[in-house]
Each structure stands twice: as structure tokens, then as C-alpha cells.
Amino acid sequence: MSASPGGAIFKSVGVALLLTLLPLPSWLAVARPDFLVLVVFYWAIQTPRSAGIGLGWVCGLLLDAFQGPVLGEHALAVALVAYLGVREHQRIRTKPLLQQSLVVLAVLALYQFVLWAIDGWSGHPLTTPLRWVPAFTGALVWAPLAGVLARTYRPRT
Amino acid sequence: MAGFGTRSGSPYSRGGSPGFRFTLYALASIVIMVLDQRMDLLERARYVLQALTYPVEVAVNSPVAGWHWLERSMTSRAALEAENRRLRTRMRDLEVRTLRFDALARQNAALLGLKQAVPPVAERWLPADIVDIELGRLRQRVLIDRGTRNGVFRNQAVLDDYGVVGQTMHVGPWSADVLLITDPEHDLPVQIARTGFRTIAVGTGDPNALALPYLPANADVKVGDELVTSGLGGIFPAGYPVARITQIHHGAMQRMNQVIARPFAHLQTDRAVMLLWFRPGSPAAPVQPNQQQLPTGNPGAQPLAPPPPPAPPLCTPPTAGSPASGTAATAAHPSPSGATPAVPPAHKPPASPPRTP
Numbered sequence: 001m002s003a004s005p006g007g008a009i010f011k012s013v014g015v016a017l018l019l020t021l022l023p024l025p026s027w028l029a030v031a032r033p034d035f036l037v038l039v040v041f042y043w044a045i046q047t048p049r050s051a052g053i054g055l056g057w058v059c060g061l062l063l064d065a066f067q068g069p070v071l072g073e074h075a076l077a078v079a080l081v082a083y084l085g086v087r088e089h090q091r092i093r094t095k096p097l098l099q100q101s102l103v104v105l106a107v108l109a110l111y112q113f114v115l116w117a118i119d120g121w122s123g124h125p126l127t128t129p130l131r132w133v134p135a136f137t138g139a140l141v142w143a144p145l146a147g148v149l150a151r152t153y154r155p156r157t
Numbered sequence: 158m159a160g161f162g163t164r165s166g167s168p169y170s171r172g173g174s175p176g177f178r179f180t181l182y183a184l185a186s187i188v189i190m191v192l193d194q195r196m197d198l199l200e201r202a203r204y205v206l207q208a209l210t211y212p213v214e215v216a217v218n219s220p221v222a223g224w225h226w227l228e229r230s231m232t233s234r235a236a237l238e239a240e241n242r243r244l245r246t247r248m249r250d251l252e253v254r255t256l257r258f259d260a261l262a263r264q265n266a267a268l269l270g271l272k273q274a275v276p277p278v279a280e281r282w283l284p285a286d287i288v289d290i291e292l293g294r295l296r297q298r299v300l301i302d303r304g305t306r307n308g309v310f311r312n313q314a315v316l317d318d319y320g321v322v323g324q325t326m327h328v329g330p331w332s333a334d335v336l337l338i339t340d341p342e343h344d345l346p347v348q349i350a351r352t353g354f355r356t357i358a359v360g361t362g363d364p365n366a367l368a369l370p371y372l373p374a375n376a377d378v379k380v381g382d383e384l385v386t387s388g389l390g391g392i393f394p395a396g397y398p399v400a401r402i403t404q405i406h407h408g409a410m411q412r413m414n415q416v417i418a419r420p421f422a423h424l425q426t427d428r429a430v431m432l433l434w435f436r437p438g439s440p441a442a443p444v445q446p447n448q449q450q451l452p453t454g455n456p457g458a459q460p461l462a463p464p465p466p467p468a469p470p471l472c473t474p475p476t477a478g479s480p481a482s483g484t485a486a487t488a489a490h491p492s493p494s495g496a497t498p499a500v501p502p503a504h505k506p507p508a509s510p511p512r513t514p
Contacts, residue, residue, distance in 0.1 A: 021217045023289040026364070026425070030294065053175060057182040065206045066214070067293040071199060072189030079186065083179035122194050124342055126295055128362055134294070 005047045008153035012039050013059060021066060030130050033138035035145075036063060037081055037111055041104065042149050044085025045092050056082025069124040077114040081107055097143045105139035207304070207329025214290045214300060214332070221289050225428075278394040278441040281434040283307060285315075287427060288332065295362060297323075297340035297424070303432060304331045312392050314433040320398040320421030321345070321386060322430050337424055338399070339364050347399050348387035352377050355387045358399060361417075364424045367400050369416040376414065380405055384418055388443050394433070395441040 016035035024032060040059050043051035060078030064071045084107055085092070092103055112135050119126050193199045285301040292298040303309050305328055315322045315335050323337040338345050339360040345367070347358045354376060358367040372378055382402045388395025400418035407414060435442050 017213075018217060021214065021291050023218065023221055023291060029291060032291075032294065048175075053178045053182055057186070060186075065210050067291065067296075069293065069296070070190050071193040071202070071206075072186040075189065076183055076186035079179060079182040083175055086175040118190065122190065126341065126362075128295060131295055 005043065005050055005153045008149075009043050009047075009051050009055065012043075012149060012152060013055075017059075017062060017066075020063070031133050031137045033141050034108065034111070034134050037078055037108065038104070038138055038142060038145055039149065040078055040082050041085045041107060042146055044082045045089045046149075047153075048086040048089045051082075052086045053079050053082045056080075070118065070122045073115060073118045073122070076118070077111050080114060081111050084110075097146060100146070101139045101142045104142045105135060108135035108138045111135070203327050204305075204329055207327055207332055207334075211329060211332040214288055215302075218288050218290055278396075278435045278439040279433055280436045283309075283432040283434075284429055285333075285432055286429050292334060297337035297343075297360060297362065297364060298326075299323075299335045299337065299427075299430075301325075301333050301335055301430060301432075302331065304329045304333050306330050307432075308434075309333050309432060314393045314397075314435070316397060316431045316433055317422045317427050317429075318431070319423055320400070321393060322422045322424065322427065324392050325432075335430070337364070338420060338422075339367060339424060344390075345393070345399065346387045346389040347384040348395075349378060350383040350385050351379075352382075354378070355389065358384060358418060365419055366403075367418045367420060369402075369418060370413060372414045372416050374407065374414055378402060378405060378414065378416060388441060391443045394435045394439070394443055 013036065016039040019035045020032070023029075036059050040051075040056045043055065044053075057075050057079040060075035061072070063074035063078065068074050092100060095103070109132070112132055116126070116131065189199070193203075283303060285303040288300040288302055290300050292300055301315075309325060309328050311325060311328050313325045315324060321338055323335045323340070323343065326334040326336045328334075336343050337360070338358065339362065341360050341362045343360040345358040345360075346355065347369075348355050354372075356369055356371050356376075358369055361368050367384075369378075369384075380402055384399040384402065386393040386395055386397045386399055398421050400420045402416060402418045404417040405414055406416075
């Protein structure tokens with residue numbers, strides 16, 4: 001419950017990156033939600049002034065540094081997610097969690113689509129339908145994740 | 158585009174409307190992507206990134222590594238003795254098997270018409286541990302704990318004690334990404350050991366399967382055939398075991414067979430791999446397709462080289478200048494100028510040298 005969300009954002013991004021990199025058995029890794037994208041989207045909705053497209057871009061670049069076949073790929077996709085969050089934050093924020101989950105599903109599907117397009121363009125195609133699974137698992141974990149993140153910082157509105 | 162953000166109507170603290178800022182960031186991303194993809198300008202940046210990310214990766218991996226260490230230190234004396242006995246038996250088997258190896262190598266060299274005994278193609282080995290980390294979902298990549306400080310270079314062959322594992326991609330000072338042979342981006346020039354037929358083994362994304370999509374329907378291939386590296390493509394020396402063919406689907410209307418092979422290497426359970434340095438002069442050394450130098454105008458690589466002088470009989474190295482090398486570039490990043498069949502098989506250093514700062 002601090003005045004500025006900076007610390008909470010920093011910590012949550014760190015934890016999300018950790019969860020993204022953690023080695024898992026392959027059947028579980030396929031379903032691993034994109035925690036970092038979800039965290040960026042959450043902060044873009046809740047605190048669009050302090051955490052927005054810049055945060056998304058930096059987080060995407062972090063993902064690229066660890067996992068990207070092309071530098072800049074995740075940066076663009078996560079920045080797009082953050083942009084959508086910032087732009088529609090008032091509409092999304094006031095919706096119940098269930099509807100928010102549906103929005104998250106659409107946003108994550110768009111995110112995967114951008115990655116899929118760039119993968120194909122840059123010659124690293126990954127066409128298996130399994131790549132769309134994290135969009136669904138991400139929508140499933142949205143409600144608990146938003147609950148946890150809401151405890152770390154609540155904006156004064 | 159810049160006007161999109163004004164709809165939400167709330168004032169933003171800095172940097173203009175979200176649409177405008179997103180456009181800027183998107184442009185920055187696209188510039189980075191093009192630089193990374195089309196030019197090698199970001200090679201240095203990749204090197205630095207690899208160095209910066211390595212501590213984080215080691216930290217993330219440390220609980221798993223700690224668990225393995227705990228497991229090891231908790232093994233009972235009986236289990237250790239059993240393992241010791243098993244390993245000693247295996248070592249004796251291997252030593253007996255290599256007793257005749259030197260003699261065979263000399264005899265083989267004599268048959269090939271070479272005057273003196275050729276040393277084995279592998280010059281040096283370096284064991285490397287796998288850092289267990291997620292390097293991209295559904296992508297077949299691993300991280301190893303050796304980098305340019307250990308002499309590792311880009312596109313270096315990586316094996317385990319059962320077969321070919323993959324090749325290094327981005328190399329940092331202390332770590333390197335390894336692209337496994339089962340990654341969909343990996344093409345491996347192979348040879349069917351029984352017939353000598355050369356083809357390409359393509360990764361499927363499944364760690365237990367390689368596909369052989371370029372085998373014509375009348376090719377002589379059977380379930381159980383062993384695939385070895387063919388030495389084409391410039392990365393893997395010839396003759397290393399790759400996979401065993403497990404399935405062949407004949408389509409009556411198809412000109413190509415659908416063939417699936419299972420890699421020998423234990424790609425999923427490996428905890429350590431071996432990096433290989435080979436002697437460029439050896440007959441089994443990979444033929445260098447030289448695709449890297451062509452766009453920049455290598456004077457030694459003519460598109461239409463004159464035919465080589467007729468070689469004395471029985472003197473042809475087994476892998477040099479084969480006509481099957483049309484698409485044999487084992488390229489992790491396929492470039493439009495990759496297929497250059499007429500490049501003379503020059504005996505160059507095996508791959509581009511490690512880019513040290």
C-alpha cells in the first residue's frame with residue numbers, strides 16, 4: 001500500500017520473469033501462462049500513468065534477451081499488449097473478473113498472433129497448435145493473479 | 158495512429174498519447190528486429206546479452222542444480238558401488254573396442270591412398286553441463302555453461318555419448334545456446350549408413366523424432382536403418398551416429414516417403430554434453446559450403462568454379478564435392494544466398510571464428 005507503485009511493479013516483474021524461466025517438465029511448460037505479459041497488462045490497466053507501454057517494451061526486450069529467436073519480437077508484442085491495456089484501462093478495470101478474463105484471452109491471443117507472424121517472417125516458424133495453449137491458461141490464471149497483484153498495491157482512485 | 162489514444166480522454170503524465178508512444182516503441186522494435194535479422198550488426202549486442210543473462214539463468218537454475226546435488230550426495234554407498242562397477246565394465250568394453258581402432262584407421266587411410274596415417278577427425282573435446290532453463294516454449298534449445306572463454310564458437314558441433322545433439326547458436330563469454338537437432342529450424346545433412354544415400358534430417362519439434370522429408374518413394378530405406386552425419390554442411394564431421402529410422406509411410410500417390418527417425422542422443426535426459434573441435438584437414442571433416450562469405454564477395458568463392466584437376470585414382474576423400482550438396486547448408490538462419498552448389502570445397506577453418514571482444 002505504498003504511494004507509488006514502482007516497487008510493486010519492479011518486484012512483480014522480477015517474479016514473473018522467474019516464473020517464465022523456471023525449468024518445468026515439457027508437458028507442463030507447454031501450458032505455462034505468459035506471466036510477464038499478464039503482469040504488464042495488469043499494471044497497464046491499474047496504473048496507466050506510471051506503468052505503460054514503456055514498461056511493456058522493456059519487459060518484452062527482457063523476454064527477447066532470454067528466449068527470443070529475434071531481438072525485438074517480444075518487445076513489439078508486449079508493447080502492443082500494454083498499449084491496449086493503457087488505452088482501454090477504464091473500460092476493462094470496471095468489469096468483473098470473469099469478463100476481464102475474456103478480455104485477457106483475446107489480448108493474449110493477439111499477442112500470440114503477433115509472435116506467430118514475426119516468427120514466420122523471420123524464418124523461425126513454429127506452427128504447432130500447442131503455441132496457442134498459453135493464451136487459455138493465461139486467461140484462467142488471470143483472476144488469481146489479479147487478486148495477488150491487487151494486494152501489493154492499490155491505486156488511490 | 159497517433160490519434161487513437163485521445164479517446165480515453167484522461168491526461169497522461171508524459172510522452173504524449175498512448176497511440177503515439179506505442180508507434181514509437183513499435184518502430185524501435187521493428188528496427189531492432191531488422192538489424193538482428195538482416196544484418197549481423199547485433200552480434201556484439203547478442204554477446205553482451207548472453208553475458209548479462211547468464212547470471213540470472215544460473216540463479217534460476219540453482220534450485221534444480223541444488224536438488225540434483227542433494228540427490229547425489231544422498232545416494233547410498235551400495236548404489237555408488239553399483240554405478241562404479243557398471244561404469245568400469247563399460248569402460249573396459251570401450252577400451253577393448255578401441256584397441257583395433259588405430260590399426261583400422263591406418264588401414265583405412267592406406268586404402269584411401271593417403272601416404273601417412275590420418276589422425277581421427279576429432280581434435281579436442283570439451284564437456285559442458287546443461288543449465289536447465291526455459292529457452293523458448295516449444296523450441297528445442299538448451300543452454301550450456303561454456304562460452305568463448307572456453308573457445309566455443311558459433312555453429313560448433315555438440316554431441317553426447319550416444320549421438321549428435323545439435324549445434325551452438327548464440328555464444329556468450331560463459332554460456333552458449335545449443336539448437337538441438339530436433340528443433341524445427343534445424344536441418345542436418347545425414348547419410349543412411351547401410352546404403353550411403355545422402356539426405357537431410359529435419360527437426361520436428363518433438364524431442365524423439367526427426368523427419369526425412371526429402372527421400373523419394375523409390376529410395377532404399379528400411380525401418381532400423383542407421384543415420385550418420387554425412388559431413389556436408391560444414392558443421393558436423395562425417396560418420397557420427399544421428400538416429401535410427403522407426404517409421405516409414407508409403408503414400409501411393411506421393412512421390413516422397415514420410416520417414417521418421419528417433420535420435421540416438423538422449424536429448425531430454427542429458428545433463429552434460431560434449432563440444433567437438435575437428436581437424437579441418439581430415440577426410441571426415443565437414444565440407445564447408447562458405448555461405449557466410451558469399452554476400453560480402455569472397456574472391457575465393459566463385460559462383461562457377463573451373464572443374465578441379467583430375468584427381469589420381471583412389472585419392473578422393475569420401476565426402477568432398479558430392480553432387481548431393483545442393484541444399485546441404487546446415488543453416489540455423491537460412492539466407493537467400495545459402496545454396497551455392499558450385500563452391501569448391503576449400504579446406505578453410507571450420508566455421509567463423511569466435512567473436513571475442
